[in-house]
Amino acid sequence: xxxxxxxxxxxxxxxxxxxxxxxxxxxxxxxxxxxxxxxxxxxxxxxxxxxxxxxxxxxxxxxxxxxxxxxxxxxxxxxxxxxxxxxxxxxxxxxxxxxxxxxxxxxxxxxxxxxx
Amino acid sequence: xxxxxxxxxxxxxxxxxxxxxxxxxxxxxxxxxxxxxxxxxxxxxxxxxxxxxxxxxxxxxxxxxxxxxxxxxxxxxxxxxxxxxxxxxxxxxxxxxxxxxxxxxxxxxxxxxxxxxxxxxxxxxxxxxxxxxxxxxxxxxxxxxxxxxxxxxxxxxxxxxxxxxxxxxxxxxxxxxxxxxxxxxxxxxxxxxxxxxxxxxxxxxxxxxxxxxxxxxxxxxxxxxxxxxxxx
Numbered sequence: 001x002x003x004x005x006x007x008x009x010x011x012x013x014x015x016x017x018x019x020x021x022x023x024x025x026x027x028x029x030x031x032x033x034x035x036x037x038x039x040x041x042x043x044x045x046x047x048x049x050x051x052x053x054x055x056x057x058x059x060x061x062x063x064x065x066x067x068x069x070x071x072x073x074x075x076x077x078x079x080x081x082x083x084x085x086x087x088x089x090x091x092x093x094x095x096x097x098x099x100x101x102x103x104x105x106x107x108x109x110x111x112x113x114x115x116x
Numbered sequence: 117x118x119x120x121x122x123x124x125x126x127x128x129x130x131x132x133x134x135x136x137x138x139x140x141x142x143x144x145x146x147x148x149x150x151x152x153x154x155x156x157x158x159x160x161x162x163x164x165x166x167x168x169x170x171x172x173x174x175x176x177x178x179x180x181x182x183x184x185x186x187x188x189x190x191x192x193x194x195x196x197x198x199x200x201x202x203x204x205x206x207x208x209x210x211x212x213x214x215x216x217x218x219x220x221x222x223x224x225x226x227x228x229x230x231x232x233x234x235x236x237x238x239x240x241x242x243x244x245x246x247x248x249x250x251x252x253x254x255x256x257x258x259x260x261x262x263x264x265x266x267x268x269x270x271x272x273x274x275x276x277x278x279x280x281x282x283x284x285x286x287x288x289x290x291x292x293x294x295x296x297x298x299x300x301x302x303x304x305x306x307x308x309x310x311x312x313x314x315x316x317x318x319x320x321x322x323x324x325x326x327x328x329x330x331x332x333x334x335x336x337x338x339x340x341x342x343x344x345x346x347x348x
Contacts, residue, residue: 002251005218009136017132027127038250038280088312106136112127 003043006106007051011058013108018057021113026061028112034068034105036083041065070103140255143223147230147258157240157341158226160259162281165247167267168291170198171324172333173242177206179334184239184341189213189229191221191246198244209233220251223258240341249274253281260344263287268301275309282313287320289333294323 014029033041045063052058070083076095083103085091090098135141151158163169173188180186188210190198199212213229215221221229226243233241243259245252264285266274269292275282282288288310290303307319320336322329 002219002248002254005220005222005251005255006136008218009139013132013134013136013139017130021130023130038254108132108134108136110129110131110133112129115126115128 003039004047004051006039006044007047010048010063010108011051011055014111015055015057017108017111018113023111023113024057025114026058026111027114028062028064030064030066030109030112032068032105032107032109033065034103035070036100036103037106039106041067066109068103068105071101072098073101074098137254137256140222140224143227144256144258147223147227148260151258151260154235155345156235156238157261157344158230158257158259159240159242159337159340160245160252160257160262161242161264162245162249162252162262162285163247163265164249164267164270167247167265167270168324169244169247169265170201172265172289172291172322172330173202173244174205175324175327175330176333176337177202177208177242179330180240180337181206181208183338185237186240186242187211187233187238189226189233189241189243191215191225191229191244193217193219193246215246218246219248220246220255221257222255226257226259239345240337249278249281253278253284261286261340263289265289265291266306268292268295268299271299272302272306272309275306275313279313282310282317285314285317287318287333287336289329290319290321291324293321293328294326 014026018026033039048063052061071080072083073080074090074095075097077090077093079092081091083100088098089096161169186208188202188208190210191213192198193215196212199210202208202210211229211232243257262285264281266288290306310317310319320329320332322333
């Protein structure tokens, strides 16, 4: 149900972009979804199909999700490491002063429109 | 927002590169600024369904209503049982919001809710968010602070399972401590896991049914509101 709310946001932003570009039909929306964004791409796509087909602009429009790997940074030893594998603890020095560099994106990368 | 248009064979690609949450973050920051101007502190209270948000509020409101001018906004998918309960048990004005199926409140919905609350002369509005540990953590409501309730039957490992919720909260109320003897809930482990997610978060054990510990929550609220009013 989390994903449905996000789909409504995406639809709003895509409609706005379509209007700004005088686009009448959108055939694809490409998303960047971070590995630790708490958004499940498969659920997002299910919700998308349900909601997008109710919009004239988005009938049959495909939602494509690029997965962005989560990477954290250690302030103690200044190394980068995979967040999913190691959590908040740096695998190089065992330090806890770490923060997420990327991987929580829920971002509309681009939209695709038929080129007549 | 629009950065480039590239032409390919069959489709034209319009680059957007925009976070889905960007608009909400902006709306939330605006709302926070407006509330500051009005001197109204907004607390966003979150938890799982059934953790005791409404009962905790009833106990706490009865302890602060003579010291602060307070109102409550109840957000649920449907029904007005919570708003009615609050009004009957405390006399504090309460407004029921329906999210229309949505699992959380965003800043715009919070603003629409606040439009139904006479803010003039209020010190504090408590927003009881939809019961859910996932989605409400993602959406900034425009509140000054976030607090959450974790109840004993849910288990002390919740901060590990729902990291974002615990990292955005400044206060964690551990509710239903009267049933601690019947559950494998380790309060010290819970404190440790909360600290892992947010070293600054405070943990207050309470029992909303008997009122135990809600004095401490009431004191936290009074202190928070007065400190926030003095902030530049």
